[in-house]
Amino acid sequence: MQVVNIAFLGFGNIGTGVYKIINKNSELINKREGIKINIKRILVRDINKKRPIDLPKDLYTTEINDIVEDPDISLVVEVMGGEEPARQYLLSVMKSGKDVVTANKEVIARHLPELEKTARENGVGLYYEASVAAGIPIIKVIRESLQANNISEIKGIINGTTNYILTKMSESGVGFKDALLEAQRLGYAEPDPTFDVEGMDAAFKLSILSTLAFKTRISVDKIYKEGITCIAKEDIIYGKELGYEVKLLAIAKKRDNVIEVRVHPTFIPTDHPLAAVRDAYNGIFVKGDSVENLMLYGRGAGDLPTGSAIVSDIINACHNKNKHNYLNMSEEEWKAENAVINNNWEAEYFIRMTVLDKPGVLARIAGIFGKHEVSIASVIQKGYKGTNASIIFVTHEAKELHVKNAIEEIRTEPVVINVDNVIRVEN
Amino acid sequence: MQVVNIAFLGFGNIGTGVYKIINKNSELINKREGIKINIKRILVRDINKKRPIDLPKDLYTTEINDIVEDPDISLVVEVMGGEEPARQYLLSVMKSGKDVVTANKEVIARHLPELEKTARENGVGLYYEASVAAGIPIIKVIRESLQANNISEIKGIINGTTNYILTKMSESGVGFKDALLEAQRLGYAEPDPTFDVEGMDAAFKLSILSTLAFKTRISVDKIYKEGITCIAKEDIIYGKELGYEVKLLAIAKKRDNVIEVRVHPTFIPTDHPLAAVRDAYNGIFVKGDSVENLMLYGRGAGDLPTGSAIVSDIINACHNKNKHNYLNMSEEEWKAENAVINNNWEAEYFIRMTVLDKPGVLARIAGIFGKHEVSIASVIQKGYKGTNASIIFVTHEAKELHVKNAIEEIRTEPVVINVDNVIRVEN
Numbered sequence: 001m002q003v004v005n006i007a008f009l010g011f012g013n014i015g016t017g018v019y020k021i022i023n024k025n026s027e028l029i030n031k032r033e034g035i036k037i038n039i040k041r042i043l044v045r046d047i048n049k050k051r052p053i054d055l056p057k058d059l060y061t062t063e064i065n066d067i068v069e070d071p072d073i074s075l076v077v078e079v080m081g082g083e084e085p086a087r088q089y090l091l092s093v094m095k096s097g098k099d100v101v102t103a104n105k106e107v108i109a110r111h112l113p114e115l116e117k118t119a120r121e122n123g124v125g126l127y128y129e130a131s132v133a134a135g136i137p138i139i140k141v142i143r144e145s146l147q148a149n150n151i152s153e154i155k156g157i158i159n160g161t162t163n164y165i166l167t168k169m170s171e172s173g174v175g176f177k178d179a180l181l182e183a184q185r186l187g188y189a190e191p192d193p194t195f196d197v198e199g200m201d202a203a204f205k206l207s208i209l210s211t212l213a214f215k216t217r218i219s220v221d222k223i224y225k226e227g228i229t230c231i232a233k234e235d236i237i238y239g240k241e242l243g244y245e246v247k248l249l250a251i252a253k254k255r256d257n258v259i260e261v262r263v264h265p266t267f268i269p270t271d272h273p274l275a276a277v278r279d280a281y282n283g284i285f286v287k288g289d290s291v292e293n294l295m296l297y298g299r300g301a302g303d304l305p306t307g308s309a310i311v312s313d314i315i316n317a318c319h320n321k322n323k324h325n326y327l328n329m330s331e332e333e334w335k336a337e338n339a340v341i342n343n344n345w346e347a348e349y350f351i352r353m354t355v356l357d358k359p360g361v362l363a364r365i366a367g368i369f370g371k372h373e374v375s376i377a378s379v380i381q382k383g384y385k386g387t388n389a390s391i392i393f394v395t396h397e398a399k400e401l402h403v404k405n406a407i408e409e410i411r412t413e414p415v416v417i418n419v420d421n422v423i424r425v426e427n
Numbered sequence: 428m429q430v431v432n433i434a435f436l437g438f439g440n441i442g443t444g445v446y447k448i449i450n451k452n453s454e455l456i457n458k459r460e461g462i463k464i465n466i467k468r469i470l471v472r473d474i475n476k477k478r479p480i481d482l483p484k485d486l487y488t489t490e491i492n493d494i495v496e497d498p499d500i501s502l503v504v505e506v507m508g509g510e511e512p513a514r515q516y517l518l519s520v521m522k523s524g525k526d527v528v529t530a531n532k533e534v535i536a537r538h539l540p541e542l543e544k545t546a547r548e549n550g551v552g553l554y555y556e557a558s559v560a561a562g563i564p565i566i567k568v569i570r571e572s573l574q575a576n577n578i579s580e581i582k583g584i585i586n587g588t589t590n591y592i593l594t595k596m597s598e599s600g601v602g603f604k605d606a607l608l609e610a611q612r613l614g615y616a617e618p619d620p621t622f623d624v625e626g627m628d629a630a631f632k633l634s635i636l637s638t639l640a641f642k643t644r645i646s647v648d649k650i651y652k653e654g655i656t657c658i659a660k661e662d663i664i665y666g667k668e669l670g671y672e673v674k675l676l677a678i679a680k681k682r683d684n685v686i687e688v689r690v691h692p693t694f695i696p697t698d699h700p701l702a703a704v705r706d707a708y709n710g711i712f713v714k715g716d717s718v719e720n721l722m723l724y725g726r727g728a729g730d731l732p733t734g735s736a737i738v739s740d741i742i743n744a745c746h747n748k749n750k751h752n753y754l755n756m757s758e759e760e761w762k763a764e765n766a767v768i769n770n771n772w773e774a775e776y777f778i779r780m781t782v783l784d785k786p787g788v789l790a791r792i793a794g795i796f797g798k799h800e801v802s803i804a805s806v807i808q809k810g811y812k813g814t815n816a817s818i819i820f821v822t823h824e825a826k827e828l829h830v831k832n833a834i835e836e837i838r839t840e841p842v843v844i845n846v847d848n849v850i851r852v853e854n
Contacts, residue, residue, distance in 0.1 A: 021575050021717050032642065032755045033574055129572070135718035137572035144571075145556070145564035147460055148448050148738035215459065273724055276703035281720075290448050290735035291562035293708075295724040297700055308717035311575035325746070328459045 001034055004318050007041040007067040009089055010080025014103055014130075015042075016053055017303025018077060018310050025311075033315050041067050043080075043089075064089050068096045075125075075317055077310060078102040087111050094118045094126070099324070101313040103130035103306055109204040109220050112211060113334045116327055125324035127313035132205045133158050133282045135305035136298040137312070142212050142286070143325065149288025151213040154252040155426065158205045160280035160300045161196035162228050162248040164188045166265075167278045170236050170245060176229060188280050188301075198227035199263040202250045210252035210261055213286070215329050218252070218261055219336035224343060226264035235352060235421050238380060238392045239267050242350070245275040249426065253345070260345045267350050267425040273297075348377065348425035349395045349403050353410070354417040357389040361415045365391070368413070372406035374398040388417060394425065428461055431745050434468040434494040436516055437507025438487075441530055441557075442469070443480055444730025445504060445737045452738075460742050468494050470507075470516075491516050495523045502552075502744055504737060505529040514538050521545045521553070526751070528740040530557035530733055536631040536647045539638060540761045543754055552751035554740035559632045560585050560709045562732035563725040564739070569639050569713070570752070576715025578640040581679040582853065585632045587707035587727045588623035589655050589675040591615045593692075594705045597663050597672060603656060615707050625654035626690040629677045637679035637688055640713070642756050645679070645688055646763035651770060653691035662779060662848050665807060665819045666694050669777070672702040676853065680772075687772045694777050694852040700724075775804065775852035776822045776830050780837070781844040784816040788842045792818070795840070799833035801825040815844060821852065 008015050022029075022037050029035055039059065047060045064085075067073055076093045078100065080086055086107045090100055095118065102108065108115070108131045119126035129139045133156075142151070157163050161183055168179040180197070183189035195201050207220040228248050239246055244267035253260045268275050273295050277283035282300030287293055299305035317324070332338055355361050362381065369376055375396045382390040395403065407419055435442050449456075449464050456462055466486065474487045491512075494500055503520045505527065507513050513534045517527055522545065529535065535542070535558045546553035556566045560583075569578070584590050588610055595606040607624070610616035622628050634647040655675050666673055671694035680687045695702050700722050704710035709727030714720055726732035744751070759765055782788050789808065796803055802823045809817040822830065834846055 025575055025577060025717070028577060029574065034755065135721060137568055140572055141564055141568070144743060145567055145739050146735070147456065147742045148452055148735050150452065150455060271703070271705065273700075273703045276698070276700045278698065288735065290452070290731045290738070292726045292729070292732055293724075294562060294726075295722075297720075297722040297724065299719045299721075302719070304717045305719055308573070308575050308715065311717070312572050315574045316571060319752070323750070328461065 001030060001036055002318055003036045003038055004075055004314065005038050005040040005072045006075045006077055006314065007043065007070070007073045008039070009043045009067070009076060009078040009086070011042050011044055011051065012079065013303050014079040014306050014310070015077070017307035018079070019053060021304065021307045021311050029315065035315055035318050037314060040073050041070065043067055064092065068092045073098060075099040075101065075314060077314065078104055080104070081106070083107055083110055090115060091118055094122050094124045097122060097124060099125035099127070099317040101127045101310055101317060103310060105131040105204040105208065109207040112208070113217060119324070120326045123322060125317040125320060127317055129313050130306045130309035132208050133284060133298070133300040134302060135308040136282060136284065136296045136300065137309065138209065138284050138296050139212060141296065142209070146286070146288050146291060149290045151286060151288045152254050153287035154209055154213055154250070154284065155274065156206065156209065156250045156282070156284040157247050157274055157277045158250050158282050158284060158300060159196055159202040159248055160282060161189045161193065163277065163282070164280045165197070166228060166231065166246055166248065169231065169233065173233065175233055176231060197229055199225040199248065202248060202263045206250035206252055206261060206263060209284070210259070212327070213252065214254050214259060215333055216259065216339050217334050217336045218259065218339055222261060222336065222339065222341050224262040224264065228265050230421060231265050232421065234390065235423060238352060239350065241380060242378070242394060243270055244268060244350070244425065245270050246423065247274060247277070251426065258340050258342045260342050262345070265423055267423055269427060344399050344401045346397045346399055348397055348427070350423040350425055351393045351395070351407065352420045353391055354388055354420055355391055356415045356417065357383055357387055358415060362391065364413065364415065365410055368409050369393070369395070369406050372402045372409070374402050374406050428457060428463055429745055430463045430465055431502055431741065432465050432467040432499045433502045433504055433741065434470065434497070434500045435466070436470045436494070436503060436505040436513070438469050438471055438478065439506065440730050441506040441733050441737070442504070444734035445506070446480055448731065448734045448738050456742065462742055462745050464741060467500050468497065470494055491519065495519045500525060502526040502528065502741060504741065505531055507531070508533070510534055510537055517542060518545055521549050521551045524549060524551060526552035526554070526744040528554045528737055528744060530555070530737060532558040532631040532635065536634040539635070540644060546751070547753045550749060552744040552747060554744055556740050557733045557736035559635050560711060560725070560727040561729060562735040563709060563711065563723045563727065564736065565636065565711050565723050566639060568723065569636070573713065573715050573718060576717045578713060578715045579681050580714035581636055581640055581677070581711065582701065583633065583636065583677040583709070583711040584674050584701055584704045585677050585709050585711060585727060586623055586629040586675055587709060588616045588620065590704065590709070591707040592624070593655060593658065593673055593675065596658065596660065600660065602660055603658060624656055626652040626675065629675060629690045633677035633679060633688060633690060636711070637686070639754070640679065641681050641686060642760055643686065643766050644761050644763045645686065645766055649688060649763065649766065649768050651689040651691065655692050657848060658692055659848060661817065662850060665779060666777065668807060669805070669821060670697055671695060671777070671852065672697050673850065674701060674704070678853065685767050685769045687769050689772070692850055694850055696854060771826050771828045773824045773826055775824055775854070777850040777852055778820045778822070778834065779847045780818055781815055781847055782818055783842045783844065784810055784814055785842060789818065791840065791842065792837055795836050796820070796822070796833050799829045799836070801829050801833050
């Protein structure tokens with residue numbers, strides 16, 4: 001039996017989940033993995049804070065050095081979140097020869113090169129399965145099951161909050177605000193939901209996944225981000241008529257070393273497996289040249305699903321002691337500025353607008369699309385409110401900039417009252 | 428750069444797929460994994476057979492000893508299939524100190540205890556990711572990502588042939604025979620499709636998955652098997668009315684050390700993620716007490732998807748050289764006779780019958796169900812052909828034996844012309 005003394009940095013919801021699993025399944029872990037996980041120290045801001053689990057007071061400390069300098073502690077679980085001081089703490093801990101398991105997407109997305117380098121130089125393990133999609137083992141699958149693949153594409157529903165909201169809007173017909181309120185009531189959305197609904201959370205995760213999949217450092221700042229706050233009931237209704245569900249997709253594509261990375265609301269066909277990812281679930285679709293299409297689906301958040309990934313990482317770190325895997329990426333590949341990012345991608349577009357219901361309007365708008373090399377695949381026209389009508393165009397594959405230019409010109413047409421929404425379509 | 432000399436046992440479709448990947452992605456594998464895979468020898472039955480790939484004649488041999496006794500070969504890829512001589516060859520190869528990667532579900536399902544023991548005794552690796560669901564890394568996920576979970580349930584669509592046939596029947600409205608012919612035409616079904624359509628193939632895979640998930644040896648002979656040949660268009664039509672899709676599910680459940688293992692056509696709700704697994708795709712749903720619900724989806728067959736898993740296994744075997752993982756199961760757990768299997772499971776049932784269209788028939792049949800403790804959740808009655816009617820009952824959760832007894836009695840009723848089908852429902 002290998003005994004591993006661990007310390008926690010932070011002990012909120014996720015930390016408590018890890019604690020619960022270690023306790024509940026200790027026998028399983030002893031028996032199957034030959035490992036006994038022993039919690040030696042917990043770093044918190046306030047020792048006297050009331051916590052849901054009653055642990056001996058002397059486990060807690062407010063001093064990071066009590067952990068860094070404790071030679072009995074061989075592994076540190078970081079669940080404090082945020083960029084600093086998490087980054088500093090992780091570096092100190094690794095430099096003192098301890099393995100690290102973290103659930104912190106921000107610190108991994110922003111500082112993977114530095115953290116990976118420090119891990120390698122000190123011969124310690126850096127594990128971060130829980131930083132993306134909680135218990136879904138997408139990182140290990142990319143690193144240890146798809147090595148025989150050139151990965152060309154990732155499409156992920158990797159934010160449970162927005163997926164819950166969009167599912168609610170699609171299935172109950174409520175608007176964004178009501179769906180958000182419901183998500184907040186259930187604890188799926190924060191009181192300030194900006195980070196989730198504007199796509200930042202998904203962008204951090206996509207930065208990590210695309211870096212690993214493409215072996216090219218993709219900085220989160222290079223990722224195009226568009227949130228879901230503008231999605232209206234009408235978009236969902238007309239999308240359904242066209243056979244689409246709307247999802248906040250995190251998309252990364254690589255063609256001949258040119259990379260697209262973008263997070264935005266996206267229509268996908270209702271029979272696409274990602275369309276079946278409902279509520280707060282996550283799903284990540286990967287395309288490789290050997291495996292073809294692979295998807296992983298599961299809970300992307302929550303104390304126990306996240307804890308599942310963390311405890312698995314702890315166990316794997318123990319098995320790999322002193323022989324951890326590192327990413328074989330060159331100095332050049334680690335430099336974010338070397339990634340060739342294309343923001344003028346090709347996609348199909350769903351474009352909804354309100355126009356005056358007059359003869360010739362359709363021809364006029366179609367003419368503008370044509371002028372900008374945007375060809376139309378289908379049109380739905382709906383009359384309403386007497387003089388106004390809704391028109392929905394779905395384009396064939398077109399370049400982002402061409403579509404933008406076309407829409408700019410369309411907006412100037414006197415017959416066009418408003419371009420209500422533009423939503424990209426992925427098949 | 429680690430050079431690994433490998434040999435193939437067999438070189439059909441899958442072997443060729445592995446060869447293609449090793450060639451196409453050799454640079455990727457060199458660069459990212461530090462491994463050069465070198466094909467040293469290929470065991471075939473007929474050296475002079477025409478093959479799709481042109482390799483030097485002296486690579487081929489018909490003598491297993493040319494491989495077993497070659498000290499330069501450190502890893503053997505078995506893609507010959509079948510129980511014997513594959514089992515004997517694998518044992519010999521491992522006893523000579525070579526690692527083994529196999530795609531052979533039969534030999535793994537039937538002989539895992541012996542093979543695992545031999546691997547452990549000889550300090551060599553035994554890798555068999557490709558034996559279940561090709562490129563979907565379900566075995567590695569169960570073994571190396573879900574260690575912190577008590578797994579209570581597996582539900583899998585793990586046979587592409589039957590899933591293609593059922594999808595075709597569901598989406599094009601054709602009958603079983605026509606769908607089978609189409610599957611054969613496309614190469615998804617063998618000329619003799621028995622092994623697939625009768626559930627044997629899925630049972631072999633379920634035996635492997637349930638043994639790994641429950642750490643209890645589940646022999647394939649203990650698995651209840653029922654094929655899809657009896658699924659009629661009417662079942663699919665009425666199923667849809669009730670909100671179900673039909674799938675050949677491989678189900679394993681564990682409650683308090685009592686295990687159910689069964690392969691049979693199953694209705695699942697159309698919004699279940701497994702219902703979105705269409706055509707020849709596979710999907711495997713796993714429930715664990717920490718991760719909650721997890722599903723993996725992808726190609727469950729084909730030369731490249733299977734090759735993806737095999738090459739990944741080769742790479743992992745190289746990284747783990749002399750420190751392979753073995754299953755921590757006791758002698759008692761390895762004995763198939765020790766598994767407590769329950770064949771009297773509880774499920775909901777869809778029961779379709781043809782009856783005389785007379786007053787009182789429904790009450791009479793409902794009465795028989797009640798007598799056998801089977802309670803009815805919903806009924807659809809359809810009149811047709813004058814004097815006959817179709818009735819579909821969907822039960823609440825009921826015991827398999829109670830349902831069987833009820834149906835036996837219902838069959839003896841003069842008003843019942845036929846009990847057309849009984850299909851279990853999983854939610």
